[in-house]
Amino acid sequence: MTTWSFFADHRAEILAATLDHLALVVIAMIIAILIGVPLGMFIVQRPALRTIALGIASIFQTIPSLALFGFLIPIPYIGGIGKRTATVALVLYALLPILRNTYVGLTGIDPTVLEAAEAMGMTRTQILFRVRFPLALAVILAGIRTATIITIGVATIAAAIGAGGLGTFIFRGVALVSDALILAGAIPAALLALLADFLLGLLERRLKVY
Amino acid sequence: MNMKTQLCPKKMIEFRGVSFHINDILARAIVSGISLEIPQGETLVLLGRSGSGKTTLLKLMNGMLLPTKGEIFVQDRSTTAWDPIRLRRGIGYVIQDAGLFPHFTVAENIGLVPSLKSWEASRTAARVDEMLQLVGLAPREFSHRRPRELSGGQRQRVGVARALAADPPILLMDEPFGALDPVTRTELQREFSALARRLGKTIVFVTHDLREALLLASRIVLLEAGHIVASATPQDFLRLEHPEVRAFTASLAVNPGAPA
Numbered sequence: 270m271t272t273w274s275f276f277a278d279h280r281a282e283i284l285a286a287t288l289d290h291l292a293l294v295v296i297a298m299i300i301a302i303l304i305g306v307p308l309g310m311f312i313v314q315r316p317a318l319r320t321i322a323l324g325i326a327s328i329f330q331t332i333p334s335l336a337l338f339g340f341l342i343p344i345p346y347i348g349g350i351g352k353r354t355a356t357v358a359l360v361l362y363a364l365l366p367i368l369r370n371t372y373v374g375l376t377g378i379d380p381t382v383l384e385a386a387e388a389m390g391m392t393r394t395q396i397l398f399r400v401r402f403p404l405a406l407a408v409i410l411a412g413i414r415t416a417t418i419i420t421i422g423v424a425t426i427a428a429a430i431g432a433g434g435l436g437t438f439i440f441r442g443v444a445l446v447s448d449a450l451i452l453a454g455a456i457p458a459a460l461l462a463l464l465a466d467f468l469l470g471l472l473e474r475r476l477k478v479y
Numbered sequence: 480m481n482m483k484t485q486l487c488p489k490k491m492i493e494f495r496g497v498s499f500h501i502n503d504i505l506a507r508a509i510v511s512g513i514s515l516e517i518p519q520g521e522t523l524v525l526l527g528r529s530g531s532g533k534t535t536l537l538k539l540m541n542g543m544l545l546p547t548k549g550e551i552f553v554q555d556r557s558t559t560a561w562d563p564i565r566l567r568r569g570i571g572y573v574i575q576d577a578g579l580f581p582h583f584t585v586a587e588n589i590g591l592v593p594s595l596k597s598w599e600a601s602r603t604a605a606r607v608d609e610m611l612q613l614v615g616l617a618p619r620e621f622s623h624r625r626p627r628e629l630s631g632g633q634r635q636r637v638g639v640a641r642a643l644a645a646d647p648p649i650l651l652m653d654e655p656f657g658a659l660d661p662v663t664r665t666e667l668q669r670e671f672s673a674l675a676r677r678l679g680k681t682i683v684f685v686t687h688d689l690r691e692a693l694l695l696a697s698r699i700v701l702l703e704a705g706h707i708v709a710s711a712t713p714q715d716f717l718r719l720e721h722p723e724v725r726a727f728t729a730s731l732a733v734n735p736g737a738p739a
Contacts, residue, residue: 381576381578384578385574385579386580387543388567390566403582404581
């Protein structure tokens with residue numbers, strides 16, 4: 270009862286925090302896609318860079334999220350307290366699934382199709398954009414889907430460095446030992462994640478027509 | 480055309496002392512000592528067991544592989560001197576599983592090389608319809624389908640249509656009918672045999688099936704472990720005494736009950 274009445278009394282704040290959270294995730298995801306997909310396409314053409322790029326992206330994933338936020342604070346330009354630092358950290362987290370799936374998708378094409386493309390006189394760039402990329406799209410999107418769900422969760426921790434969002438309720442709830450406050454952050458975050466998973470899953474299935 | 484080209488058809492492809500090695504520590508030779516002339520209009524069948532180097536020879540002709548030793552001349556120019564992209568756009572290529580682009584429609588698959596050569600859309604569309612009719616598929620019914628909506632035989636017909644779309648003088652075919660059921664295979668072999676005679680293209684056809692070779696070839700070249708061991712017209716081929724030839728002709732005789 271207390272939780273419900275808390276939700277009812279603070280629905281405007283919860284909604285505002287949810288939108289705040291969503292904005293943080295969407296901006297981070299757009300940047301991560303704009304970096305991850307072209308980088309994935311680039312390392313297909315330059316196999317020497319593959320290990321380095323995937324290695325660096327993996328290292329960021331292994332750093333505990335709270336520590337990563339902490340590490341970024343003292344760094345000039347991208348660091349400090351607030352949304353900018355949080356966005357950088359979220360981008361670094363989202364990068365690996367996007368980069369890895371882009372690479373796997375682009376290299377996992379039926380070899381007879383690639384042989385035909387080469388034999389017909391397509392250039393490497395034409396093969397990349399007209400054959401590899403469209404055929405890899407469903408796999409790339411699966412990576413974006415994974416990254417989005419991770420980012421929605423990790424973004425709650427961004428409140429620790431003053432980035433706002435649903436994490437604000439959770440941290441305050443932990444400090445005040447209030448289940449209602451924790452749930453006010455956790456439930457909308459979980460619903461966002463489920464919704465994103467569902468919608469991106471729908472899109473992914475529509476792309477898998479071949 | 481002048482008299483000279485009619486009397487003595489010019490050679491389209493020529494191998495001069497060609498070897499190809501895999502670039503590893505052992506430097507194993509895949510093919511070696513290959514010298515071969517393929518005149519214009521010939522249907523040359525490269526016959527041999529798996530691993531005898533047939534596909535390697537084919538890939539040497541369109542510059543997908545470059546020779547370790549010797550030279551291959553296509554229309555009097557070495558494959559190392561050709562721009563590989565231009566060379567390949569002038570050579571049709573058909574492979575076993577057709578290798579159609581699954582995300583393209585039949586029409587887009589067939590129209591690919593013309594579009595790469597920046598033909599006008601209307602010219603490409605007319606050519607696509609013409610090619611579909613040529614391989615026995617009704618344009619209205621098939622041009623908007625995707626490869627997964629075709630049977631194996633239909634896919635292979637589209638593969639042939641795609642290879643012919645930009646009207647290349649040379650056609651390379653790597654076991655194009657190998658994955659089809661026997662009935663469809665025989666059907667396509669017969670149709671293609673007639674088509675090949677009509678088109679007058681220079682065709683190099685790879686197979687391990689002697690029956691197919693006898694049906695299609697104007698000349699059969701037999702490969703064994705990377706070497707040419709026999710070269711003859713289909714009629715003469717059956718009379719050769721080379722043990723590898725005997726091995727292939729024996730393969731015809733072991734199942735006399737099988738339909739021709």
